[in-house]
Amino acid sequence: MHKFLIRSFVSSLVLLFTLTVAAVAKEVKAAFVYIGPTGDHGWTYQHDVGRKAVEAAGFKTTYVEGVPESADAERVLRQLANSGHDIIFTTSFGYMNPTNKVAKEFPNVKFEHATGYKREHPNVATYAARFYEGRTILGTIAGTMTKSNVIGYVASFPIPEVIRGINSFTLAAQKVNPNIKTKIVWAFTWYDPGKEAEAAKALIDQGADVIAQHTDSTAIVQMAEKAGVYAFGQASDMDKFAPKAVLTSVENNWGPYYVDRVKAVANGTWNQKDTWHGIGDGMVVISGLDSQMPSDLQAKVKKLQADLASGKVHSFTGPIYDQKGNLMVAEGKTADDGMLAGMMTYVKGVEGDIPK
Amino acid sequence: MIVDINFVGLIIASIMASAVPLILASCGELITERSGVLNLGVEGMMIIGAISGFALMTVTGSLIIAVFGAMLAGVLISTIFAFLTQTLITNHVATGLALTIFGIGISAMIGKNFVGIPGKEFPVLFEGLKDTIPLLSPILFGHSIVFYFAFALPFITSYFLKKTKIGLIVRAVGDSPESASNQGINVRFVRYACILYGGAMCGLAGAYLSMIYTPQWIENMTGGRGWIALALVVFSTWNPIKILIGAMIFGGLTIIQFHMQAIGVRIPVQFLTALPYIVTIIVLVVISRDSRKIRLSTPSSLGKSFHKDN
Numbered sequence: 001m002h003k004f005l006i007r008s009f010v011s012s013l014v015l016l017f018t019l020t021v022a023a024v025a026k027e028v029k030a031a032f033v034y035i036g037p038t039g040d041h042g043w044t045y046q047h048d049v050g051r052k053a054v055e056a057a058g059f060k061t062t063y064v065e066g067v068p069e070s071a072d073a074e075r076v077l078r079q080l081a082n083s084g085h086d087i088i089f090t091t092s093f094g095y096m097n098p099t100n101k102v103a104k105e106f107p108n109v110k111f112e113h114a115t116g117y118k119r120e121h122p123n124v125a126t127y128a129a130r131f132y133e134g135r136t137i138l139g140t141i142a143g144t145m146t147k148s149n150v151i152g153y154v155a156s157f158p159i160p161e162v163i164r165g166i167n168s169f170t171l172a173a174q175k176v177n178p179n180i181k182t183k184i185v186w187a188f189t190w191y192d193p194g195k196e197a198e199a200a201k202a203l204i205d206q207g208a209d210v211i212a213q214h215t216d217s218t219a220i221v222q223m224a225e226k227a228g229v230y231a232f233g234q235a236s237d238m239d240k241f242a243p244k245a246v247l248t249s250v251e252n253n254w255g256p257y258y259v260d261r262v263k264a265v266a267n268g269t270w271n272q273k274d275t276w277h278g279i280g281d282g283m284v285v286i287s288g289l290d291s292q293m294p295s296d297l298q299a300k301v302k303k304l305q306a307d308l309a310s311g312k313v314h315s316f317t318g319p320i321y322d323q324k325g326n327l328m329v330a331e332g333k334t335a336d337d338g339m340l341a342g343m344m345t346y347v348k349g350v351e352g353d354i355p356k
Numbered sequence: 357m358i359v360d361i362n363f364v365g366l367i368i369a370s371i372m373a374s375a376v377p378l379i380l381a382s383c384g385e386l387i388t389e390r391s392g393v394l395n396l397g398v399e400g401m402m403i404i405g406a407i408s409g410f411a412l413m414t415v416t417g418s419l420i421i422a423v424f425g426a427m428l429a430g431v432l433i434s435t436i437f438a439f440l441t442q443t444l445i446t447n448h449v450a451t452g453l454a455l456t457i458f459g460i461g462i463s464a465m466i467g468k469n470f471v472g473i474p475g476k477e478f479p480v481l482f483e484g485l486k487d488t489i490p491l492l493s494p495i496l497f498g499h500s501i502v503f504y505f506a507f508a509l510p511f512i513t514s515y516f517l518k519k520t521k522i523g524l525i526v527r528a529v530g531d532s533p534e535s536a537s538n539q540g541i542n543v544r545f546v547r548y549a550c551i552l553y554g555g556a557m558c559g560l561a562g563a564y565l566s567m568i569y570t571p572q573w574i575e576n577m578t579g580g581r582g583w584i585a586l587a588l589v590v591f592s593t594w595n596p597i598k599i600l601i602g603a604m605i606f607g608g609l610t611i612i613q614f615h616m617q618a619i620g621v622r623i624p625v626q627f628l629t630a631l632p633y634i635v636t637i638i639v640l641v642v643i644s645r646d647s648r649k650i651r652l653s654t655p656s657s658l659g660k661s662f663h664k665d666n
């Protein structure tokens with residue numbers, strides 16, 4: 001409750017500020033609505049890096065951080081739309097309904113909703129990144145680098161995005177090393193350094209020597225560093241937090257897309273669409289590879305990266321079976337976007353059940 | 357499954373490490389409450405300690421300055437609370453809540469420049485002895501000085517309250533400020549001192565999180581541990597030794613549920629995640645069945661303002 005109060009208070013202050021300085025100029029102005037603080041060094045932080053790229057491209061930007069996914073979001077969106085912003089990016093799944101609702105009231109303002117699928121009005125577009133492509137690379141590295149054949153995976157919440165990541169990671173790891181076992185621990189948080197560290201420690205104590213994560217803080221890579229095992233950075237390059245442990249990171253790179261879309265508004269070429277970009281379009285970036293990786297693995301990863309980018313390789317290429325042995329994707333076929341978007345079953349080889 | 361004895365030792369060591377901030381903050385708050393002051397600002401003081409410790413470590417490069425600076429920051433912010441509740445006689449509950457909100461806000465503001473900076477390695481003691489004794493080695497050796505201090509603190513606190521004259525004065529002030537005042541004790545001074553001490557311990561608890569446990573700064577990194585520390589004080593019926601037990605149970609259940617998940621125990625994960633909270637509630641219910649004992653151990657003037665007229 002107290003968090004909510006502070007957030008509302010801070011958001012109102014920021015809004016008041018933006019309303020006061022709302023310029024009279026006719027140039028395109030972009031607004032960003034964030035779920036977390038820009039200081040999370042994770043999800044919101046990376047969106048804010050994207051916002052700064054828009055600013056660097058010569059556009060005015062505003063952001064409101066810590067906006068709850070509730071009626072509060074509608075209020076914030078309405079005020080941003082009212083105060084002369086031409087394009088508004090809403091950067092969390094839970095803003096889906098508020099975005100569409102407010103978009104109806106402001107047909108001249110463009111709305112861009114991240115990770116959603118509802119485009120109920122012509123001025124609403126959606127965008128997301130194919131992070132699972134990055135996890136194919138991480139799986140390949142993990143399967144090669146593990147000595148104990150136990151790989152730990154700290155997961156956040158059982159939603160398709162996370163399940164897709166676990167599957168993509170495990171399929172890739174099994175391909176290079178059929179003996180591996182992926183142990184999954186659900187932390188039920190996106191962002192709680194203490195809890196994430198404890199989850200990682202539990203996996204390490206149980207013999208995992210490579211740790212992957214789908215939560216946002218740097219606590220896990222630091223724990224891996226302390227314990228002398230390998231890990232991967234999430235959302236941003238986390239190498240400096242754990243130089244020995246981090247083999248590579250999967251970075252979220254929103255900047256080019258944001259600049260593109262704001263420019264499109266300025267040129268009058270903005271159109272409604274659904275964007276799902278991966279490594280090929282540069283929305284998912286693989287950080288530099290650690291020198292501890294043998295050179296043949298590095299070469300293999302580089303090639304895989306190029307093949308994923310060109311579309312020659314798809315993360316979900318058949319035959320893929322689910323845990324019960326039912327065929328999910330037939331031999332020679334690849335999973336279509338509809339299947340990926342709603343993926344809620346583990347593939348064969350992942351241990352345990354998805355929490356319901 | 358064959359249970360390796362060293363594996364058990366590792367689990368217990370993890371549990372103890374996660375209990376450290378709870379023990380520090382609870383023992384500090386316990387002294388504050390024993391003097392009759394209810395300070396709900398624990399979370400706020402912890403987060404201020406966390407950012408102060410991390411910021412000082414980054415800027416000065418000295419771990420000693422950082423640790424003591426974090427404690428000093430806790431003292432400073434608790435001075436605000438002490439001034440409001442003791443000098444201006446404001447309501448304890450409202451002021452404490454305000455302190456938490458203030459602490460979270462200001463730490464985020466200061467912390468803006470410290471996001472994304474890796475922390476420094478904090479030295480650990482007796483690392484060479486880590487593999488000497490099975491089971492006990494990971495528990496006893498290779499921890500930071502703050503870790504050892506935290507596990508000594510409940511005993512020191514207990515001794516202080518029961519066996520020393522100053523401890524007796526603190527209890528007297530908490531149980532009957534009027535009588536204490538008539539005995540010539542400066543109630544306001546004692547309460548000020550207890551509030552500031554509580555602030556220092558919360559500051560240290562925060563510094564442990566940002567400098568030792570997960571060495572980094574990110575907003576809201578205390579993640580509600582201040583509220584759990586507050587609950588632990590009630591849970592312990594104001595007995596420092598029971599704080600130790602409560603903190604171990606709470607930290608332990610969180611870590612054991614992660615282990616159960618990793619082993620693949622077929623229990624719904626949501627239940628496991630809720631387990632620490634469920635057990636806390638059960639223990640509270642069991643304790644509060646003996647209402648006489650609760651009444652006896654609660655400081656009688658807890659949360660009530662004391663105003664001496666002359």
